[in-house]
Structure formats: C-alpha cells, structure tokens
Amino acid sequence: MKSEYSECTQDTAGRLADGGRADRATEAFVAHRNLLFTVAYEMLGSAADAEDVLQETWLRWAGVDLGAVRDQRAYLVRITTRQALSRLRTLGRRRESYVGPWLPAPLLTTPDVAEDVELADSVSMAMLLVLETLVPTERAVFVLREVFDLGYDEIAEAVDKSPAAVRQIAHRARSHVAARRPRGVVSQTETRDALDAFRRAVETGDLQSLLDTLAPDVVLLGDGGGVKQAVPRPIVGADKVARLMIGGLRKVAGATSLRSAQVNGHPALLVRLDGELDTVVAVRIDDGLITGLYAVRNPEKLSHMWQETSLRR
Numbered sequence: 001m002k003s004e005y006s007e008c009t010q011d012t013a014g015r016l017a018d019g020g021r022a023d024r025a026t027e028a029f030v031a032h033r034n035l036l037f038t039v040a041y042e043m044l045g046s047a048a049d050a051e052d053v054l055q056e057t058w059l060r061w062a063g064v065d066l067g068a069v070r071d072q073r074a075y076l077v078r079i080t081t082r083q084a085l086s087r088l089r090t091l092g093r094r095r096e097s098y099v100g101p102w103l104p105a106p107l108l109t110t111p112d113v114a115e116d117v118e119l120a121d122s123v124s125m126a127m128l129l130v131l132e133t134l135v136p137t138e139r140a141v142f143v144l145r146e147v148f149d150l151g152y153d154e155i156a157e158a159v160d161k162s163p164a165a166v167r168q169i170a171h172r173a174r175s176h177v178a179a180r181r182p183r184g185v186v187s188q189t190e191t192r193d194a195l196d197a198f199r200r201a202v203e204t205g206d207l208q209s210l211l212d213t214l215a216p217d218v219v220l221l222g223d224g225g226g227v228k229q230a231v232p233r234p235i236v237g238a239d240k241v242a243r244l245m246i247g248g249l250r251k252v253a254g255a256t257s258l259r260s261a262q263v264n265g266h267p268a269l270l271v272r273l274d275g276e277l278d279t280v281v282a283v284r285i286d287d288g289l290i291t292g293l294y295a296v297r298n299p300e301k302l303s304h305m306w307q308e309t310s311l312r313r
Helices: 004-015 019-044 047-061 072-095 111-115 117-123 125-131 136-147 152-159 163-178 188-204 207-213 238-251
Strands: 214-223 256-263 266-273 276-286 289-296
Touching: 019 047, 019 072, 019 117, 019 125, 019 136, 047 072, 072 136, 072 152, 111 117, 111 256, 117 125, 117 136, 125 136, 125 276, 125 289, 136 152, 136 163, 152 163, 188 207, 188 238, 188 256, 188 266, 188 276, 188 289, 207 214, 207 238, 214 238
Parallel strands: 214 289
Antiparallel strands: 256 266, 266 276, 276 289
C-alpha cells in the first residue's frame, strides 16, 4: 500500500530540477524520518496528524538550499517542530468540541522501543496525557529538551524564543510534568504481570481478582470519538471500574478475545470482536496496581495498529 507521504515525497522529488539535489534531500529526510515522526507524535498524540506534519516538513525541506544547512538533523527537527506547533494550536480548538474524553491514538510499536526505557516512558499513554496538560510551546520545549536532549539554543530557534525564555519554559514544564507523571519507572515485567492478572480476571468474571489488580482510586477513560460507544466521562474507583468491565464484556454480542501487544512501548491489551480490532486498552501502573485504564475505540485512532511503528530519539 502506497502511503500519502510516499506519494507526496515521490511527486515532489520528481518536480525538482536538480536530480542530484533531490536525491540528497530525500536521503537526508529518510535517514531522520523516524526521529521526525517521534517528535511530531509526542507533540500531537496523533499518528495521523504526525504523518501530516511530516508531509508538510518534506515540502519545506525540498525547497531548502542544502549547501547552507550546517546540521541537517537540527534543521529538519526545527521544521517539524514549527509545523507541529501550528497544528497543535489548531487541534486544541477542535478538541474542545470532541465527543467524550480525548485519548492519544495508540501505536503498535517495534520491540526496540521498549528497550529504550526513556523513550518508552515518553510515549506511554499516561505520559502523553500528562503532556496534553501543557500549553503548546511548553510541550514543544519539554519534548525537545527532556526526550531528545536538544540544546537550549537549538530549541530557541525551533520555537522562536530566546534561549533565556526557553530555559524558563523548560523549568516550568518540568515542574508541571513531575507533579502529574507516574511516580516511578515501571518495568515491562511488572506491567505485563499486572495486565495478565487484569485480563484473566475480566475473562473469568472474577470480581475480587479484578479488584486486587486495581488501585482504590483507579480512573477509566474511554475514547469512542462519538463513533463507538464509550464511557462519556471518567469512571473513578475500583468497584465501579471492575463492575463496568465485567458487566460490559458480558453484554457484548459476538466472540470476544483479549491478547497482549506492545503499544506505545508498553504491554497493552487488544480487544477483538469477531476477529476485528475493537478496542486498545493501555494502563498506568503505580506501586504494582493499575491506577489508569485508557480504552481507545475510535476507529480513526486505531488506523496505525495494523503494523508496527518504529520510533527514534
């Protein structure tokens, strides 16, 4: 299947008069593509929007005088950041009218993402939700500094601020995130164990076993986007969440299966109904218990779950 990005890249490259220059531009862009996608995705929380940003980045990169570019990676990151910032401000207005809770679009990620603990933490559903509480410039500065370790001067060029202002923004964003992020790094094994226990309890309808996996103040968020039925507001409390999960599965007409997969660098559950992907359930773990359940049902947000995505720092 030929993606819109591929068609855009090929069409634009074909229009360039200097074939050698087109080759060099394409080679540089492809070399950094996974990095640029990761930057855009962390800023937007949407794979589809990140792909759109990459198309816009390519269109601008294709017209750049490569001889005047000292650091191609930094230049491409700068273009991507500016395009993502512009789109993020537009998306913020759209999300005000979104039906029900908004959740990031999940990604089926390659195994190496989980091996990079810091990267996996930065793209987890829980962290992306924390980043949603930042204003656009704070989010860009935090992502570029804390995830990609860019210098303040580089970030300043990307967000059109002075280095001194970027330092202040970075400090403010770090404090904001620290107060809301998961309390500690959770191992893949710990997450997988908690998720397996959760899955077994839901499949067997064992209410007490399910309660044993949940924190007393667990929060369930569901995103149907107005297309699929989902909880219209957050459900808080272990008993309410457990009864809803077990009762909801019993009401489903058709063959339902739950299996584990690597989503956003962490173990998650894929819920299939009659063989078709229906829901992706990601979790947040604190002190060995599930404190957050994020159920994405909006079909548009599941469009990148058919193949693995490679992310890079």
